[in-house]
Amino acid sequence: xxxxxxxxxxxxxxxxxxxxxxxxxxxxxxxxxxxxxxxxxxxxxxxxxxxxxxxxxxxxxxxxxxxxxxxxxxxxxxxxxxxxxxxxxxxxxxxxxxxxxxxxxxxxxxxxxxxxxxxxxxxxxxxxxxxxxxxxxxxxxxxxxxxxxxxxxxxxxxxxxxxxxxxxxxxxxxxxxxxxxxxxxxxxxxxxxxxxxxxxxxxxxxxxxxxxxxxxxxxxxxxxxxxxxxxxxxxxxxxxxxxxxxxxxxxxxxxxxxxxxxxxxxxxxxx
Amino acid sequence: xxxxxxxxxxxxxxxxxxxxxxxxxxxxxxxxxxxxxxxxxxxxxxxxxxxxxxxxxxxxxxxxxxxxxxxxxxxxxxxxxxxxxxxxxxxxxxxxxxxxxxxxxxxxxxxxxxxxxxxxxxxxxxxxxxxxxxxxxxxxxxxxxxxxxxxxxxxxxxxxxxxxxxxxxxxxxxxxxxxxxxxxxxxxxxxxxxxxxxxxxxxxxxxxxxxxxxxxxxxxxxxxxxxxxxxxxxxxxxxxxxxxxxxxxxxxxxxxxxxxxxxxxxxxxxxxxxxxxxxxxxxxxxxxxxxxxxxxxxxxxxxxxxxxxxxxxxxxxxxxxxxxxxxxxxxxxxxxxxxxxxxxxxxxxxxxxxxxxxxxxxxxxxxxxxxxxxxxxxxxxxxxxxxxxxxxxxxxxxxxxxxxxxxxxxxxxxxxxxxxxxxxxxxxxxxxxxxxxxxxxxxxxxxxxxxxxxxxxxxxxxxxxxxxxxxxxxxxxxxxxxxxxxxxxxxxxxxxxxxxxxxxxxxxxxxxxxxxxxxxxxxxxxxxxxxxx
Numbered sequence: 001x002x003x004x005x006x007x008x009x010x011x012x013x014x015x016x017x018x019x020x021x022x023x024x025x026x027x028x029x030x031x032x033x034x035x036x037x038x039x040x041x042x043x044x045x046x047x048x049x050x051x052x053x054x055x056x057x058x059x060x061x062x063x064x065x066x067x068x069x070x071x072x073x074x075x076x077x078x079x080x081x082x083x084x085x086x087x088x089x090x091x092x093x094x095x096x097x098x099x100x101x102x103x104x105x106x107x108x109x110x111x112x113x114x115x116x117x118x119x120x121x122x123x124x125x126x127x128x129x130x131x132x133x134x135x136x137x138x139x140x141x142x143x144x145x146x147x148x149x150x151x152x153x154x155x156x157x158x159x160x161x162x163x164x165x166x167x168x169x170x171x172x173x174x175x176x177x178x179x180x181x182x183x184x185x186x187x188x189x190x191x192x193x194x195x196x197x198x199x200x201x202x203x204x205x206x207x208x209x210x211x212x213x214x215x216x217x218x219x220x221x222x223x224x225x226x227x228x229x230x231x232x233x234x235x236x237x238x239x240x241x242x243x244x245x246x247x248x249x250x251x252x253x254x255x256x257x258x259x260x261x262x263x264x265x266x267x268x269x270x271x
Numbered sequence: 272x273x274x275x276x277x278x279x280x281x282x283x284x285x286x287x288x289x290x291x292x293x294x295x296x297x298x299x300x301x302x303x304x305x306x307x308x309x310x311x312x313x314x315x316x317x318x319x320x321x322x323x324x325x326x327x328x329x330x331x332x333x334x335x336x337x338x339x340x341x342x343x344x345x346x347x348x349x350x351x352x353x354x355x356x357x358x359x360x361x362x363x364x365x366x367x368x369x370x371x372x373x374x375x376x377x378x379x380x381x382x383x384x385x386x387x388x389x390x391x392x393x394x395x396x397x398x399x400x401x402x403x404x405x406x407x408x409x410x411x412x413x414x415x416x417x418x419x420x421x422x423x424x425x426x427x428x429x430x431x432x433x434x435x436x437x438x439x440x441x442x443x444x445x446x447x448x449x450x451x452x453x454x455x456x457x458x459x460x461x462x463x464x465x466x467x468x469x470x471x472x473x474x475x476x477x478x479x480x481x482x483x484x485x486x487x488x489x490x491x492x493x494x495x496x497x498x499x500x501x502x503x504x505x506x507x508x509x510x511x512x513x514x515x516x517x518x519x520x521x522x523x524x525x526x527x528x529x530x531x532x533x534x535x536x537x538x539x540x541x542x543x544x545x546x547x548x549x550x551x552x553x554x555x556x557x558x559x560x561x562x563x564x565x566x567x568x569x570x571x572x573x574x575x576x577x578x579x580x581x582x583x584x585x586x587x588x589x590x591x592x593x594x595x596x597x598x599x600x601x602x603x604x605x606x607x608x609x610x611x612x613x614x615x616x617x618x619x620x621x622x623x624x625x626x627x628x629x630x631x632x633x634x635x636x637x638x639x640x641x642x643x644x645x646x647x648x649x650x651x652x653x654x655x656x657x658x659x660x661x662x663x664x665x666x667x668x669x670x671x672x673x674x675x676x677x678x679x680x681x682x683x684x685x686x687x688x689x690x691x692x693x694x695x696x697x698x699x700x701x702x703x704x705x706x707x708x709x710x711x712x713x714x715x716x717x718x719x720x721x722x723x724x725x726x727x728x729x730x731x732x733x734x735x736x737x738x739x740x741x742x743x744x745x746x747x748x749x750x751x752x753x754x755x756x757x758x759x760x761x762x763x764x765x766x767x768x769x770x771x772x773x774x775x776x777x778x779x780x781x782x783x784x785x786x787x788x789x790x791x792x793x794x795x796x797x798x799x800x801x802x803x804x
Contacts, residue, residue: 173658
């Protein structure tokens with residue numbers, strides 16, 4: 001069997017979308033010459049045309065420029081959120097799966113309770129308790145995702161623990177940490193990566209929601225959720241102010257989702 | 272010879288998977304009232320032919336040329352609507368794995384009734400009666416109870432009977448049986464094959480049996496088609512083909528098949544050691560059920576294995592042989608009795624102490640699942656070397672090369688992953704890993720059961736060679752009597768957790784003391800013909 005297979009066109013497209021996002025985060029000026037914060041007052045609320053591909057907002061700022069600069073606000077925050085979720089979730093889930101039945105039952109109970117609370121509600125609670133701002137919002141979303149990751153990691157590690165090759169390793173003298181390091185961690189990596197990318201897409205949406213509600217970055221930050229929130233007031237007259245940031249959000253979320261599927265499939269190809 | 276018109280006529284059939292040819296110019300016929308066996312090893316294309324006949328090939332497969340004719344009607348030209356009326360009514364199909372071939376949430380009766388509902392105009396009550404008759408016909412003990420039971424409440428053999436009932440429900444002219452018994456115990460296998468024979472005689476239908484087991488083909492088939500790499504290696508009447516095979520491939524298959532092997536008593540010079548390698552006495556193991564009660568799974572098992580010999584543990588599924596093996600490896604502790612390894616009590620130390628078990632290694636049944644898919648072969652073999660020997664990297668690498676040579680593998684395999692190598696190679700890697708810890712005793716759990724006969728024969732040769740060279744002691748756990756017969760010095764027959772018989776292999780095979788052993792021996796396919804005990 002081939003170790004690497006040719007990716008499907010959709011996966012390539014998704015990778016390109018993510019690539020553009022990375023460029024937008026690192027060098028936004030490479031994609032646009034405008035300034036996201038300063039507007040040209042006479043040019044306010046212009047519909048999309050050849051000069052302003054996505055139109056302008058109520059202050060005459062170019063929407064496309066703001067979307068490009070917004071990637072820098074939204075996407076790294078979502079990354080921080082997902083990483084928080086993965087790290088906390090792996091620690092809790094891994095600990096539950098590798099310790100005795102009593103600890104496992106206790107931690108599983110806690111995970112179940114956390115899973116029962118809607119994620120957004122949990123994120124809102126955390127962000128209200130810790131204070132507003134982009135970093136707090138990202139951590140709040142991360143914490144709200146922890147339970148999901150913990151559940152996945154726990155079940156994954158438990159399954160791996162009962163695999164024949166793990167037993168074979170035990171019989172050939174490998175100790176507890178050797179088994180964790182040699183067999184369990186490498187085998188959890190790929191499913192966790194696929195799951196992480198999937199959750200990255202939801203983290204973008206959750207962060208946008210928090211931004212929309214005003215718990216994240218304050219205006220005039222070009223955060224995507226905030227842009228949608230601001231555009232809401234002009235929905236009837238300037239549809240482009242909400243539509244294009246929304247489309248950007250949707251595209252990145254779909255691309256991340258698609259990539260996660262591709263990775264999971266690649267993982268399953270190996271027996 | 273005036274032969275009746277064939278039920279199934281396959282002519283010059285060629286099937287591709289993408290660019291790879293899976294079946295190349297196959298022709299054969301299946302006559303009414305006869306069993307035709309398609310024999311071949313995995314990858315020979317035999318299952319592809321079966322799927323082509325019922326027109327259920329996966330979308331990636333393409334029929335390139337040839338014809339399939341059923342009772343004069345071309346199946347390749349038939350529309351999907353016509354095919355739906357042919358499947359079930361004119362062709363019955365018995366799948367390989369009874370465990371996954373029944374819908375787990377529909378009662379048996381309804382699953383049998385479904386085919387009647389689709390193909391007949393019978394009313395609800397008629398269908399019920401018909402299904403009950405069918406269940407009775409295939410020899411299910413209590414058809415009325417079975418009718419409302421769910422698949423998980425039945426044993427593997429019973430499920431296979433239900434599937435046969437579905438296949439023969441409308442007395443089709445052709446029954447395709449795809450490895451019908453490979454998932455079943457040998458005694459059950461015999462009953463199922465007897466049933467198939469009986470139904471074939473009653474209905475006068477033709478049976479197309481796909482199997483890798485030459486012994487079954489020899490016992491049951493009239494016509495035999497031997498396939499290799501998608502082409503027919505040999506074709507002929509069963510009697511003449513087995514007594515005088517023409518093609519070298521058939522000859523090799525026959526030579527490698529353990530069922531046709533005479534038992535060659537292992538010629539080895541066993542020094543009468545003072546202390547036996549392994550001594551098991553009155554071993555009783557219990558396991559906890561859900562209610563917290565304990566029930567014994569293994570009771571009073573005792574055996575002694577001398578250094579440099581092979582002890583076979585034989586039992587059907589659920590007999591407790593795996594439990595014994597796990598106890599030998601120190602994975603579970605016995606409730607009473609003792610395991611002595613080279614005279615030292617293995618469970619004498621503190622619980623969880625792996626020290627006494629250091630000289631024993633286990634090799635598993637499934638070649639793929641016992642090797643970590645994320646590690647290369649080198650890292651797999653290196654693992655025990657790291658654990659047991661405090662040496663540097665170059666020493667380990669050299670040792671790995673020595674071990675690979677021992678199991679006859681080429682060094683270019685080192686950087687490959689288990690999924691990239693064949694089953695036989697995987698078992699060799701598993702063997703090399705076990706040998707890396709320098710054990711005296713190897714416990715082999717159904718070691719060759721998942722392999723093709725030719726590969727199996729090579730691996731068994733390797734085992735004998737290792738035993739002679741390194742003076743290893745083997746405990747060989749298997750359900751396959753034909754294999755165990757070839758290599759064991761002493762035997763334990765386990766049934767329902769109890770030792771039915773224990774003694775020297777020759778004496779057990781020539782004078783079985785218990786009824787169960789006798790049943791087991793009679794159930795080995797191919798035995799009557801080879802007559803080599």
